[in-house]
Each structure stands twice: as structure tokens, then as C-alpha cells.
Amino acid sequence: MPTRLRPIVTVLLLLLAAAFSFDTVPVDREMVARIREEGLQHSRVMDFESYMTDVLGARLTMSRDMQRGQAWLRAELTRIGLANVAAEPYMDYGVTWDNEYVALHLLEPDYTPMVAYPIAYTPGTDGRKVAPAVIVDLQAREDLDRYRGTLRGKAVLVTPPVAIDFAPLFNGTPRRTEAELRALEATVIAPIRPTPPRTVQRTDLLTAAEKLAFYKAEGVAVVLQCEGGWIGAVRGFGRPGAREDGWSRAGMLASPPVVAVTPEHYNRMVRILGRGIPVTVEVEVRTRIGDRVERAANIVGEIPGTDLADEVVMLGGHFDTWHASPNASDNTSGVAVALEAMRILKAVGARPRRTIRVALWSGEEQGLFGSRAYVREHFGDPRDTTVGAKPGYEKLSAYFNQDYGAGQFRGIYLQGNEAARALLTAWMEPFRDFGMTVVSNQSVGSTDHVAFDEVGLPGFQFLQDRIPGTGGHTNLDFYDTIQAEDLMKNAVVMASYVWHAASADARMPRKTRR
Numbered sequence: 394m395p396t397r398l399r400p401i402v403t404v405l406l407l408l409l410a411a412a413f414s415f416d417t418v419p420v421d422r423e424m425v426a427r428i429r430e431e432g433l434q435h436s437r438v439m440d441f442e443s444y445m446t447d448v449l450g451a452r453l454t455m456s457r458d459m460q461r462g463q464a465w466l467r468a469e470l471t472r473i474g475l476a477n478v479a480a481e482p483y484m485d486y487g488v489t490w491d492n493e494y495v496a497l498h499l500l501e502p503d504y505t506p507m508v509a510y511p512i513a514y515t516p517g518t519d520g521r522k523v524a525p526a527v528i529v530d531l532q533a534r535e536d537l538d539r540y541r542g543t544l545r546g547k548a549v550l551v552t553p554p555v556a557i558d559f560a561p562l563f564n565g566t567p568r569r570t571e572a573e574l575r576a577l578e579a580t581v582i583a584p585i586r587p588t589p590p591r592t593v594q595r596t597d598l599l600t601a602a603e604k605l606a607f608y609k610a611e612g613v614a615v616v617l618q619c620e621g622g623w624i625g626a627v628r629g630f631g632r633p634g635a636r637e638d639g640w641s642r643a644g645m646l647a648s649p650p651v652v653a654v655t656p657e658h659y660n661r662m663v664r665i666l667g668r669g670i671p672v673t674v675e676v677e678v679r680t681r682i683g684d685r686v687e688r689a690a691n692i693v694g695e696i697p698g699t700d701l702a703d704e705v706v707m708l709g710g711h712f713d714t715w716h717a718s719p720n721a722s723d724n725t726s727g728v729a730v731a732l733e734a735m736r737i738l739k740a741v742g743a744r745p746r747r748t749i750r751v752a753l754w755s756g757e758e759q760g761l762f763g764s765r766a767y768v769r770e771h772f773g774d775p776r777d778t779t780v781g782a783k784p785g786y787e788k789l790s791a792y793f794n795q796d797y798g799a800g801q802f803r804g805i806y807l808q809g810n811e812a813a814r815a816l817l818t819a820w821m822e823p824f825r826d827f828g829m830t831v832v833s834n835q836s837v838g839s840t841d842h843v844a845f846d847e848v849g850l851p852g853f854q855f856l857q858d859r860i861p862g863t864g865g866h867t868n869l870d871f872y873d874t875i876q877a878e879d880l881m882k883n884a885v886v887m888a889s890y891v892w893h894a895a896s897a898d899a900r901m902p903r904k905t906r907r
């Protein structure tokens with residue numbers, strides 16, 4: 394190489410090294426130390442978790458329980474010291490629905506109390522009913538005549554017997570193995586799927602909503618069902634058709650009472666009936682259904698920024714839950730982590746450059762309604778000409794979410810945003826001792842970061858350990874399955890990521906195409 398070119402090449406090489414090195418991303422060691430000390434020595438995360446699960450309990454969007462919960466949440470954000478705490482109503486979300494009482498007993502041939510919960514947005518039983526149980530196999534229109542006039546006053550078992558999922562019983566719930574983490578770290582390119590051949594749609598099949606309408610018209614005492622194979626667990630969601638009818642009072646009252654039962658109790662009834670031996674159950678469900686349409690809301694609060702105060706870094710998770718348990722993991726744990734991250738930042742006296750805003754969503758379980766409405770209202774969508782990109786679109790740096798259970802963060806998903814890799818990797822480095830090591834190129838879904846990602850804004854979900862428990866959406870998602878240490882670490886990591894994003898020289902880079 395000619396001597397005169399040497400300095401130029403050296404500079405070029407250095408620039409190249411800088412571009413590909415994570416060492417050039419500043420990590421605020423002093424702030425990390427303060428965040429770690431506050432979050433690991435003086436944590437309140439399990440206090441938040443306990444209050445929400447023990448005192449508030451389940452928080453179905455548009456229930457009195459949820460309204461009570463959100464009132465507490467607003468007060469708590471204020472107590473933490475956040476500014477601009479507010480409820481932001483975003484859409485008409487039907488009438489309130491609350492379960493106040495449920496009891497299901499096997500009376501004959503052998504007395505047993507059974508574990509069961511009503512399906513959300515279904516009515517009560519109008520008192521205690523004693524009913525003979527019958528198996529109903531209703532698939533297509535031609536089946537209707539077979540059952541017409543035979544179901545009045547009956548407890549109808551409408552799902553087939555359930556196959557028990559033995560995997561958790563045999564295997565327990567391993568945290569992530571090293572091999573699994575390395576596999577998640579390896580770049581995965583989504584396979585190109587061949588277009589599936591067109592299948593002929595049967596038009597004679599009844600929808601779930603049509604089946605319910607039939608049971609109602611036939612005057613059944615109660616519909617019993619089981620849709621999950623986990624021993625001891627009731628998996629219960631919302632009534633089919635509830636979203637379509639806008640969670641209306643009329644829609645709720647037009648349904649028969651529907652009760653989900655654990656697999657072991659449900660299968661037992663099916664087996665007895667299969668022997669030709671009569672089964673009698675006693676059932677009572679009381680629900681409270683509101684009489685006016687109300688608006689669902691998200692709850693927000695801020696630590697105002699300084700020199701870049703009009704730019705925003707967000708964090709959060711969904712505050713709403715399904716109704717059959719306190720939902721300690723899904724997603725009370727994510728809310729506890731977000732609250733604790735904000736508390737830590739306030740406690741260490743953080744004065745971020747950008748505004749840090751926490752958002753606790755509602756309507757997630759029914760379909761990300763809260764976060765999507767928020768993104769549309771505040772940031773818009775450049776690809777949707779009816780709303781376009783709003784001024785806020787350029788002001789959001791990034792959104793960080795927790796909603797994959799209560800396990801410890803082991804990494805973060807890039808969501809396909811390669812431009813964010815260097816930053817997210819560098820900010821992870823101070824938490825190697827937590828076992829946080831993976832930056833995965835994968836895109837993951839099913840929760841509120843999607844609302845940001847799908848309009849081209851950086852929205853991230855952390856990669857989490859599995860921990861024992863039933864996961865979400867069951868009656869068994871309790872405080873007692875939560876690992877305190879995991880949530881403490883998550884809050885520290887969350888606070889640190891948010892701090893670094895809020896302090897960085899530039900906004901979080903975005904995907905060039907979506």
C-alpha cells in the first residue's frame with residue numbers, strides 16, 4: 394500500500410469498525426448501577442403484583458372490576474410521582490359484564506363439586522337449577538332437527554371429551570435451555586410456504602354463535618363445555634359473536650348461560666353418560682350486566698423529558714385480563730414490571746432527554762383494541778390514507794412491552810429491525826449476569842408491541858423464560874406461581890432500556906420497509 398494512502402485506509406477501517414461494533418453505543422454505567430441498586434435492593438415489584446392480583450383480581454375489559462382496577466392504577470401512577478397521568482377513552486366497548494357467583498355440582502350418580510367458570514359476556518342461570526346432563530353433537534344444519542324439542546331444561550355437554558395434555562405433568566416447565574437460547578439467537582429466515590390448495594368450504598356447518606342461538610331457543614338450562622386439556626385448569630374466554638355484537642346487553646341476554654369446566658370433571662360426565670347412566674348437575678351462575686354502552690380507556694403517565702421532551706420513549710403492557718383468575722402472569726406481571734420500572738426511574742432521580750411514557754392498555758385480550766387505537770390516535774399510520782402519519786409519528790423513538798408470562802428476560806426480539814440490533818445488543822451487555830444474552834431477529838406477535846410494529850414504529854417484546862404455572866387465560870394464574878426475582882430483574886432491565894432509549898443521541902432507527 395502506498396504510504397500516502399495509509400492514513401486514509403486506517404480512517405476508513407476505523408469507521409468500518411465503528412459501524413459494526415457495539416462498543417461505540419454508549420452505555421450509561423453510572424445510571425445502570427443506580428437502577429440495579431434501586432431495583433434489586435429496594436424493589437416494590439411484588440407489592441404491585443400482590444395488590445393487583447390479591448385485592449383487584451381479574452380485570453376484564455369493560456367490567457366493574459376493571460373500572461375499579463383502573464381507578465387504583467391512576468392513583469398508583471400519581472403516587473409513583475408521574476406527570477400527566479390520565480385515562481384516555483378510545484372506543485365504545487359495550488356494557489359492563491361481571492361474574493358475581495358460580496357453582497356447579499355433580500349430584501347424580503355421585504356428589505362432587507366441580508370446578509367451572511362462566512364464559513364472559515354470557516348471562517346467569519336465573520337461579521339455582523337442577524338439570525339432567527346430555528351430550529349434544531351439533532355440527533351442521535341437518536343436526537338441528539335431531540335435537541329440536543329435546544333440550545329444554547337440560548345441561549348440554551357440547552364439546553367432545555378432551556385429550557389430556559400430559560407434557561406439563563411429565564416434563565414440568567423447564568426454563569429456557571442454552572440450546573434453545575442459541576437457536577433463538579441464530580438468524581431464522583421464514584420459509585417460503587407454498588400456497589395451500591383451495592379447500593371447498595362447507596356451507597352447512599353451524600357457527601359457534603348459531604349453535605348458541607339454537608340452545609337458547611330450545612331453552613337449555615346451561616351449556617357446559619371444555620376446550621383445554623390441562624388438568625385442573627378451566628380455559629374460558631368470551632362468548633362467540635360477542636365482539637361482533639359490540640359486547641351489547643342484547644347480545645349477552647340472547648345467549649344461554651355457558652360454563653367452562655375442567656377437563657377431568659367434564660370428561661367424567663361424558664364417560665358416565667357413555668355408559669347410559671343418567672347424570673344430574675346443579676348449577677347457578679349470577680352475572681351483572683350493565684345497561685349502558687361505555688367507553689374503554691388506556692391509562693398513561695409520564696416522566697417528562699428535558700431537551701428532547703417532545704420525543705417519546707414508551708413502555709407498557711396490557712392491564713386487562715380474562716375473568717377466571719387474578720391473571721398474575723398474563724398480564725399483571727407485565728404491568729407490575731412497567732410500574733416498577735417507572736418507580737425505579739423516579740427513585741433514582743432520572744431526568745431523561747426524551748419523555749418516558751408508560752401505557753397500560755385495555756382491550757388486549759379481545760384483540761389489541763387499546764394499543765391499536767392509541768397508536769392510530771397519537772401516531773397514525775402512513776400507509777392508511779384515511780389517517781396518514783400524524784406529527785407524533787416522527788416523535789416516537791420506541792415502545793417496549795412485557796406480555797409473555799412472568800419469566801425472566803433472556804433477550805429481546807428485533808422484530809426484523811436490523812437497524813436496532815447494535816443499540817439493543819449494547820444495552821443488554823450490563824445484564825449478562827442476569828442471563829440476558831439473546832438478540833433474536835425473529836418477529837413475534839400476539840400482544841401490544843404489534844400495534845406499533847405494524848405501522849412501522851419500533852415496538853419490541855422481550856424474550857422470556859418459561860416458569861411453572863398454567864400460563865394465562867385459566868383459573869390457575871395466581872400470585873403464588875410468580876418468581877419474585879424474575880420480575881425484579883425484568884423491571885431493572887426495562888428501566889435501563891427505556892433510560893438508554895430516552896438518552897440516546899438519535900431516535901431508535903426504524904425498519905426501512907414493513
Ligand SMILES: [Zn+2]
Pocket residue numbers: 711723724796840865
Ligand atoms: Zn397477555
